Structures are given as structure tokens and as C-alpha cells.
Amino acid sequence: MMRHHRHNNHTLFHTPKKIVPPKKRWRIGSILWIAFKRTCMVVGAMVLLSAALGTTLSVFAVNKMENPALPNEMVLYLPLKDAFVEHENTGGAFGLHEKALVLRDVVNALDRAAMDTRVKGFVMKLEGAVPSLAHNEELRTAIMRFRTSGKFAFIYAPAYESLGAYYLATAFDQIWLQPMGIVSVPGINMEMPYARTVLDKIGIEPQFFARKEYKNFFESLTSSEMSLETREVMTALASDISSHLFKEIAIARNMTDQEVRARIDKGLLTDDEALATGLIDRLDYSDNLSAEIKEQVTGNPDSDDKIFATMNIYIKQMKKEKKLTSDMAVSKKPKVALIYAAGNIIQRDEKGALAAAENIIPVIREAADDDKISVIVLRIDSPGGDPVAAEAIRRALVKAKENGKKIVVSMGAAAASGGYWIAADADYIYALPTTFTGSIGVTGGKVSLKSMWENIGIEWDRVQVGENAGLWSLNHPYSPSEAARMNAMMDNVYNKFIALVANGRGMTLEQTDKIAGGRVWTGAQAVDAGLVDALGGLDAALDYAAILAGVKNRSDLDVLMMQEPKTTFEKLVELLETQTMMSGFFHSNQALFETVAAGLRSVTSSGYEGFLVR
Template identity: 30%
Template structure:
């Protein structure tokens, strides 16, 4: 005997119908996404198996190399190959250009008979630091010295970008553009009133060294006298060198340039507010021309090409590098100088490119140590520092390389300060550019507590503990003086450890190092005078020294960057997007445009670093930090 279920109420039937409809839409959406992904994977596999990516056009005689880097000048890409390929297919830049690529292109252009001249567009290059800019400027000067004409054009030049343009035989500026020198500054925001008075956050600072000013914005309303004294000292050194570098190639004197800056308002007024005319009157540029006029000039001097943008025979840096064989690849490929890049803030664990990880960067150094083909290592450092423990992990790997008989040479980039110096100090040789920012030997800890903040919204913390110090580091409670004493003891010990390690590495006494430490920042030249670095020089000089220490003959070794490799699937996807088929598929996709890679601003890195070091860990009530907010 069957039982017939009772009829459902009308309202129940409505809800059940809606639920069934939603389930159907959900399953349909998931199935469409699934089959779409399968189709994309199938296309990738087909292109990988049968497709052919675009090959660079043949490089002809009398070609102009167009060097027009856009975005930030970085030591290594912060984005993965897939995202870069997607960005380029979408018609935009990747927001960053590698220093090594710019240097390699200029090095090759010096001796390549097919390159007749170089067109420089530096006004779209984001300033990163003076050390990297000076190295590129030197490379441009070498191209010019090799007899290749260099023409620079820009719509607007910043005073840092102008250092590169000034190296050219001829510098042209758009008639509606502008350029001026104004000097260096270092201003930042101070949050004490906002945090303490407005929000009720009490920030407790523990440090050693009167010049260790990185955490001052959280406890003061303005820069301390010691901070202003130290900052102005190294900034003046870098600025005067910048002025001297420009004066040397522009046929003037630093005194004349400084005089022009001193009368900047009067000079602009005399040009009736026309910044292009002002730049011409100051002899910063050789003429005012539009882009079309510069292109016509290159047509007349070079070879006309109606199919090329601008009408003259040219090759972009990217396509030119496709024709360039890596240095040393044809001779003794098995003998290598490995380059490991340490760029960004130093934090614990496994970190992506653009950030230094205690474990991930150590793993790269370990890979170089275990590779029998690597004879020596260059550690390229561009970092304001970070966590002390992570820095120590990397320093130990440098020591392990030396113990394995592989010389280590440090090449300091724009910044190698605080923790950046910690990971550098044990190298066999330390090179810095004259305008590198380094030093800042000191550590600190920040402990914010929020009981007053919580009280503002009616929340209070109370309870019990089994000992007087159980819960002493709870950020929702007031920091007990005894707990503060313990934290200061940790920081004092960390500072003694820091200067002791520097003393051992540099063959000096701890007292000697303390005199030049205490958190004070130095330029590369000032650091050389104080024995913190061994020589002045850039990345290329450091690589040559590493090869020499490794017993390798000049031009008979390969330079290999040891970096994290993309996953096989990631390489497959990036190869697909770089192909013609992939470009057609995503080149005009709105989705692709929304996924364009963006460089991470330094300010965001600093904030993420602070967030990381304030996160408590078991057994570590406070993280010791060796960091320097000293980038320009």
C-alpha cells in the first residue's frame, strides 16, 4: 500500500522552486567555468606543441637602438612570467625594467656594428635610486665613447632621469615640456598625535643608537635633531655628486648649476614661466623639438623605414636582447659566476621576488653553493633591511659559501642599510656605488598597545594569570615597566651582536664599529672612508672581481642569475600568451587589462614589513628589527 505525501503549502513550494533554480544556475556556472578552463588548457597545449612564437626580425645594418625603459628600474622582476606576458599582450608595460637588461643592451650596443646610434627616452623611467642610475649613466657614456651617437629626447625630465639623458651627444626637450634641478629632500609623515592622542594607541619604542630614526614617526611629531643632522650629511654628499656628474658631461661646473638652483624662481620668471625655455636657457638641453621632429632627424641621419614607428630603422631593447648572446655562453659554459639578488624588505620564511625571505634567499645561496659549476657568487643587495633573525639566516649562508671555497662578493645597489648591511658584512669583498645608501647599523622594536583605544568604544581587558608576567605582552593591556626592561635587554643584546659581527667581519674592534654605527646612515663614499665597504664600483665591477677571486679568466665564464623558477604550468601559460595565438586571444581582452602587473611601491613594502614584525610568534614576544627608512 503506497502512501501519498501530503501536498506542500504554496509558500513552501515557492521557496523550494527558488532553491532548485539557484542550484541549477550554480551548476551551470561552474560547468561553464570548468569547460572554459579545459578549452584554455587545450589551446595552451596545442600552441606549445605546434605553435611558434614571434621571432625577432633580422637586425640590419645602420639600425638605431631605441632605449625607452618604462616603469621602475629593479634588480629582478617582482611579477611572474605569466603576468608579464599577459601585461605585454594587453598592450601595456609591465611597470618595471631590470637593471641587468639595460646594462646588457648597452654593453652589446658598444661593439655591435649593426647599431649605428642610440635613441634615449628616459622620461618614462621611474626613479629607484642614485646608485643604479649612475651605473646606467656610466654604461651610456661607454657607448658614446665607443663612437656611437647617442640622442636623448623627453617630454619632461625629472632631475634623476636627466642624469641619463645628460650623457647623450644631443639632448632634446619637447617645446611644451620642462626640466629643472631643485635638490634632494627627505620629508615624511609623523603619527604620534594621531596614534596617541586621537586613537589612544601607545607605541613603545626600544632601540640602541641616537641616529636610529626609522621608528621616530610613530613616537614623535617631527624629526629629531640627530635624524636631521645625519640625513642632511649623507644627502648633501649624494646631491653634490649628482650635480658634479651632470656638470662633467654638460660642459659646465657644479658651481654654475648650484647658482642656477639658488636663483630658480628668478630664472623661471625670466623665461615667463616656460619650463622648456628655462631648460634651454640653463643649457640643460641642446634644443626644443617635438617627438616628430626628433624622428625626422633620425630618418635623415639613419635609414628610412616606412613600416617602422617614427619612419626610421630601429630596434627596441627587448628585440635587441633577443639577438644578444649572454656573455661567456660560447666559452666554458660550465664555469659560472652566480648572482643572487636580495631586493626589498627582509622578512622570515619563503618570500616572492622583490622581497627577501630568510628561507627563500638562503635557499638560493645554498643552490649556488651546491652547484659544482658555480665558482664564485655575487650577492646583489638592494634593501633597507628588516627582521634580524631572517638577516642572520642569510648571513650564515654567505659564511657557508666561503667555507665551501666559493668567494662571495657583495654589490650594493641603491640601498644596503641596516639588515641590508647585516647580510652583506661577511662577504670577501664589498662594493658600493659612491651614492649607495648604507650603514644604519642598529636595531629597534616597536610594541603598540591598545587599552586606551578599546576604552574609547567601551571595551576593557581583565582576567588572571598564573605568574606576574603571564600575558605581559598582550597588546590589549598596558605594557608593564618590567616587560619593557626585558624588551630593552633583548634589543641591547641584539645591537651588541650586530656590531660584534661587523667587527669580526671587518677586522676591527667592537668599539671602533660602535663609533660609526649607532644607527647612522652613510653614503657609499662615506662608508668607504669609515671602513664599512672595500671599494667603490657597480654590479659589473663586482662580477669581474668575483670571477677573479674564483680563478676565472676574463670573458671565459658565464654569469647566471640564481632565482626562483616559474612552475612548468606557469611557463606553459606565459609561452602561450607570448605566442601569436595567445596574443590574439588575450591582447584585447578586458579581463587581461585588469590583470596587468604593477610594481609594488616602497611605501607599501614598508607598511607590510611593519605589519609583519609586529605580529607576535611563540617564544618571541618582540621581533628585533634592523631597518632603515632611508630611500630617497
């Protein structure tokens, strides 16, 4: 059996000296750096854990609390805390907080409630948020349809603080205002800041090109006052929108146009003035409204019956019942695809942006390849964006048409510039009276910081290969050659833009150029200009799609939401990915942090070399 002998350094002739380990020296810089890194790791882990745990618990709590059985007699109640969104995936905060209501869900719920014998009425309370004018249009139309069923609709607010809020209120049977509240309806005021003077003072030179005279996106930087073209457009927009709002308010409140304008000219009305001039119906408190509704529904103002069902709960139950029905039987209704292009039009986005080309094009192709789908309804709510991305989306829609699909566009609050680019080839286009559309033009450029650097004593020098290599440098203005290339790009994009609009709308290039030039139109103006076929919201577009599909209206359709809402798990993954990105940023910049730490260590060691912590 072999034994393993323990070897050491002792020999007959040598006994090593006992080695005394040096005293450990701690430097303040190193301690702070290590503490910083470990603290970041601990905090990050705690954030991730709390997010996961909080989300899981909230999902269970929400599912348990928000799915109660609906009463046999009820009044729908909508406390409007946030503006509506076009699609669930456009909500912020990763969708983990309280969800903003989707406009189409609310409209569908009101249409369903009008036929639901359990629902006796609808009451809304404004709690700060006011939808956009375009969303107001669609919601008002739905509320008026609801009222035709003979059911009441009341609205209550501590104050009506804008013309948009009051415009929405006029769709209801009764407008209630809390005592001491105000009605602020000061008309329409459009303002733009102009920064050219201050930019000149600090040495920043804006260099932007536009096609054409009405494409004023960068005017706030290039000018010190409003141009004649911008003033012309903004005056026309304000006039058209105000005329529409005043007319609808006059009809709803049984007033003349002159009477409405007289009240608008006052701007701000006290509670008593609002009641005396007929802008509101009741000046009272919310508890009295609740008691009045209870008496109307149950016959007892002090009833303990829980008759109020929130819109959120009703929508959840409505979707649950629809899913059960669809699971039990295969729908024989014609199928129509509903696709959303909401937000800036960009080429790619990892978070699933609805108007990103890489996200929406596969959805369009999926609908185009489905033999059961005959019509694609494209809902656009976009101010524009990248022309390359817009062209890619338009191409996908053209291919869908070549595949036998009809394309119907519904414009939301905006379908301008790139938003109109993707709409131009549609078979039929709907817009709301207050939609902003058109803006058929292009703009772009840069700012030159050359004078600013000179003012603060910094000189930039360069070496370049290629006559226009400095095209995108912010440290030098455009050279004549570079400016020529920018102008060539502007002309190319503009000419192709008006060509595709002319082709899609059946106009000549000359006709298209007259209504283009970068000019923004309201939906109503766009109908007159030939850019839009009819006024109406998403419901009108779906009704038209139904006719194209061979049925009477949208109730006879099986509308397929092609972009499914993200699940709670998917939203949680997005949050975790963001945390990972933050961690990646930390690691990718570790060299920078190490440099800072080294500097800190050098400072502490040079100043406190003799100060050691043992």
C-alpha cells in the same frame, strides 16, 4: 522465473489518502544566499578561464611579435615606461603583463651594442618612469661606455620632471625636450610625517625601543617632530647625494659647480630657459628627432627603412644567441655564481621572494657545493627585515667561504640594516655613491590601544599565566617587567650585530659602535666609514670577481644566474594559486557567511512572513 512484484501501501482494509505535497515556500534570504554563492562560483571560474586563455594567447602573440629578425643597420630604442627591476622574479602582477626591464639586461645590451657593427646609435624616450638614483648610476655608466665606441646616444622627453630624470639625461650626447615642456630640477627635498599628536588624541600609545640613537624607523609614530639625530643624518644624506649629482652634471654639461647650483636653485625652468642656460641641447619634436636619426644612419630623413629596434627585442635576440652558443659548446671560462637578495629579508615566502631565507639559502648552498664555481657575487637590494632570517642567510655565506668560495657583494639602491647584516662577512663590498647602507641597529615594539578603548567605553579584562604573558597584547602597555625583556632583546640583537660587523670588517667593537648606532650612510660615506670597500655597480663587482677567478674582466667569465626567471607557466600557476587561496578564504569563513545569511533570513522572514514567491 521469479517476478518482482511491485509493492504498494494499498490493502483490502486500508486505502491511504492521497498526499498533497506542500506548496514550496521560498524565502528571500535563502534565495539571495544561494544566488550569491553561485555567482561567486561562476565569476571565479570565468576569471580563471579568462586568465589561462589570455595568458596562453598573449604568450603566442608576444613570441611571434617580439622575435623578428634584426635589421643590418639599426638604432636601439628604449621607451622608458616603467622603472627597472633587479630580477625578473621581482616584477609585479605575476609577470603576466608587460615585463619591466631588468637593469642588468639593459646594461649588458648596451655593452654588446657598443661592439655590434649593426648598431649605429641609441635613443631613449622618457615616458613617465624614472629609475632610482642607484639604477641611474649604473645605467649612466653603461651609456657613457657605449658612447666611447663612437656611436651616438640621444634622449627625448616631453618634460624632465625631477632631478633624477635630468641626471640620467646628462649621460647622453644630446638632450631633447618637447616645446612647452619643462625642466624641473628643484634639488633634494626630504620630508617625514609625524603622527604622535593625532595618536595621542585618539588614545594610541606607541611603545617602541631602538638601538641606538639613529635608529629612527618608528620616529614618525613616537614623536611630533624630527629629532636632532634624524635631522643630522638626513642633512648629511641630502648634502652628500646632491654634491655627487651636481658634480656629475657639471662634468657632463661642461659647467662649473656654481653654474649647476644656480640652475638648481631656480627649481623650475621653462623650455626656452632650459635651452638658453644649456641644460638641454634641442627644443624640438620627436618626429624631427626620428627624421634626423634616419638621415644620420641612412642618408635620407624620409627613409622607410625600419631602423629602430626596441631594447626588448634586442635583449631577446641577445639571450637567444647566447643560449645557442652555450648549447653548442661547453664554456671553458671560469664560472661565477650571481645571486640576488632583493626585497625585505624574511624567513619564508611561498611566492619565491628572492630575499626569503628559505629560498635563497638553498641557492647559496648549491653554489658553495659546485666545484666549478670559485666566486659568489651577491647582489643586495634590501632595506632589511627579520634578524633571524638575516642571520640564517649570513651563516650560509660563511659556510660557502669555508668551502673555499670568495664572496663579493654588490649593493643596489639599499643594503641597510638586515641588508648589511648579510653583507658583513663578504671578502669585498661594492656600493654605488647613492646606495643607502649601514643602519646597523635594531628597533621594535608595539602600540597600546588601552586609552583608545577607554575613550570609546570598551573595557578589556584578562587572565594570564606567566608574568609577561601580555607582552604582545595591544590592549595593554608594556609592564616594567615586559619592557625590561624588550630592552634585553634589543641589547642582544645590537651587540651581536656590531660583533659580526666588527669581525667581518676587521674592526674593534668600539670602532664599529661609532659608525653603527642605527645610522644610515650613502655608499660614498660608507667607504669613508670602512663599511664598504669601493664604489661601483654590479659590473665592477663582476670585474673584481673575474680577477679573483684569475681572468681579466667580466667578459672572460661564465656568469651563472642561480635564481632562474620563472617561466610563464609558473607565473600562471601562481595566479591560479591566488585564486585558490581566495576560494579557500571563502570556504574557511563559510560559517561566518552562513551566520550573516541566517541573520538576513531572520530579518526577511520576520518582516515578510506572509510574502511568498510561488
